[in-house]
Amino acid sequence: MNHNAWLAALTGELRRHGVGPDLTGHVVAEAATHLTESGEHPLRVFGPPDAYARAVADSLGGPDRRPPHRRPGPVRLAAQGITKRYRGRTVLDRVDLTVRAGEIAAVVGANGSGKSTFLRICAGLVSPDAGTVRVHGALGYCPQDGGTAEFLDADEHFALVGGGRGLTRDTARRAGRAGAAALDWSPPAGTQARHLSGGTRQKLNLVLARLGEPEVLLLDEPYQGFDRGTYLDFWHEVWRWRDAGKAIVVVTHLLNQLDRVDLVLDLTTPRERAA
Numbered sequence: 001m002n003h004n005a006w007l008a009a010l011t012g013e014l015r016r017h018g019v020g021p022d023l024t025g026h027v028v029a030e031a032a033t034h035l036t037e038s039g040e041h042p043l044r045v046f047g048p049p050d051a052y053a054r055a056v057a058d059s060l061g062g063p064d065r066r067p068p069h070r071r072p073g074p075v076r077l078a079a080q081g082i083t084k085r086y087r088g089r090t091v092l093d094r095v096d097l098t099v100r101a102g103e104i105a106a107v108v109g110a111n112g113s114g115k116s117t118f119l120r121i122c123a124g125l126v127s128p129d130a131g132t133v134r135v136h137g138a139l140g141y142c143p144q145d146g147g148t149a150e151f152l153d154a155d156e157h158f159a160l161v162g163g164g165r166g167l168t169r170d171t172a173r174r175a176g177r178a179g180a181a182a183l184d185w186s187p188p189a190g191t192q193a194r195h196l197s198g199g200t201r202q203k204l205n206l207v208l209a210r211l212g213e214p215e216v217l218l219l220d221e222p223y224q225g226f227d228r229g230t231y232l233d234f235w236h237e238v239w240r241w242r243d244a245g246k247a248i249v250v251v252t253h254l255l256n257q258l259d260r261v262d263l264v265l266d267l268t269t270p271r272e273r274a275a
């Protein structure tokens with residue numbers, strides 16, 4: 001089955017599973033972009049179209065809904081009045097978000113609405129033109145892509161990033177391997193990151209973001225390339241972290257019903273909404 005046949009089958013399966021036309025378009029476009037960029041085979045990355053469509057449908061509120069919301073704790077992330085312009089175009093216009101310990105916030109919006117830019121500003125990687133970000137506690141950031149070093153294997157990543165967070169080599173390796181196991185991944189010793197599939201590199205990114213148990217987690221579409229089982233494992237992990245008192249921000253396209261999270265920041269502009 002080639003890319004186009006797989007994408008056509010995915011479109012049909014998503015509709016058959018009751019996913020609306022807009023979201024189906026988003027999901028198929030995301031998958032197409034990932035396949036074009038990675039050059040990987042769809043069956044290897046996403047599995048059969050029916051299984052992937054079922055995972056997406058589940059994420060929209062099947063039987064596997066989030067557990068009850070616990071009482072949130074102190075403010076961990078406070079972004080106020082965030083404004084960013086690129087080449088005279090306003091990408092973010094006075095955006096506010098406050099996330100407390102024990103809360104999950106989703107950042108949603110159309111392609112190019114500034115979701116990644118907002119997260120990068122919260123992570124301190126990009127300066128806003130106006131506004132402030134205050135983070136209370138350590139911060140872990142999982143980028144949409146990149147973020148791994150081509151010639152290092154998983155254990156070397158754990159040691160390097162863990163070392164930066166005050167963990168010994170052994171502790172970092174144990175924590176990294178436990179995080180990987182929670183995503184159903186056993187990193188092979190000696191396999192450099194450049195030889196991992198796109199989805200597995202994202203698992204590595206996610207595990208690295210969590211090393212040292214930071215209080216605030218910023219996750220930029222971390223599940224791209226995950227198969228269905230890993231995608232569901234991912235949400236169970238996010239809920240576990242939330243219940244352990246972490247403040248979590250997830251950029252996502254897939255959750256327009258958003259019943260798995262506590263807060264939603266929608267960056268769609270009124271003009272885009274009217275279009």
Ligand SMILES: Nc1ncnc2c1ncn2[C@@H]1O[C@H](COP(=O)(O)OP(=O)(O)OP(=O)(O)O)[C@@H](O)[C@H]1O
Pocket residue numbers: 086087091109110111112113114115116117118
């Ligand atoms: N460093 C940069 N220089 C110039 N323009 C940029 C830069 N970074 C982002 N942009 C522009 O800002 C806008 C928002 O980009 P961003 O990646 O934050 O959107 P997004 O909502 O995350 O998109 P997507 O859903 O496609 O991932 C886009 O028009 C993008 O081209």
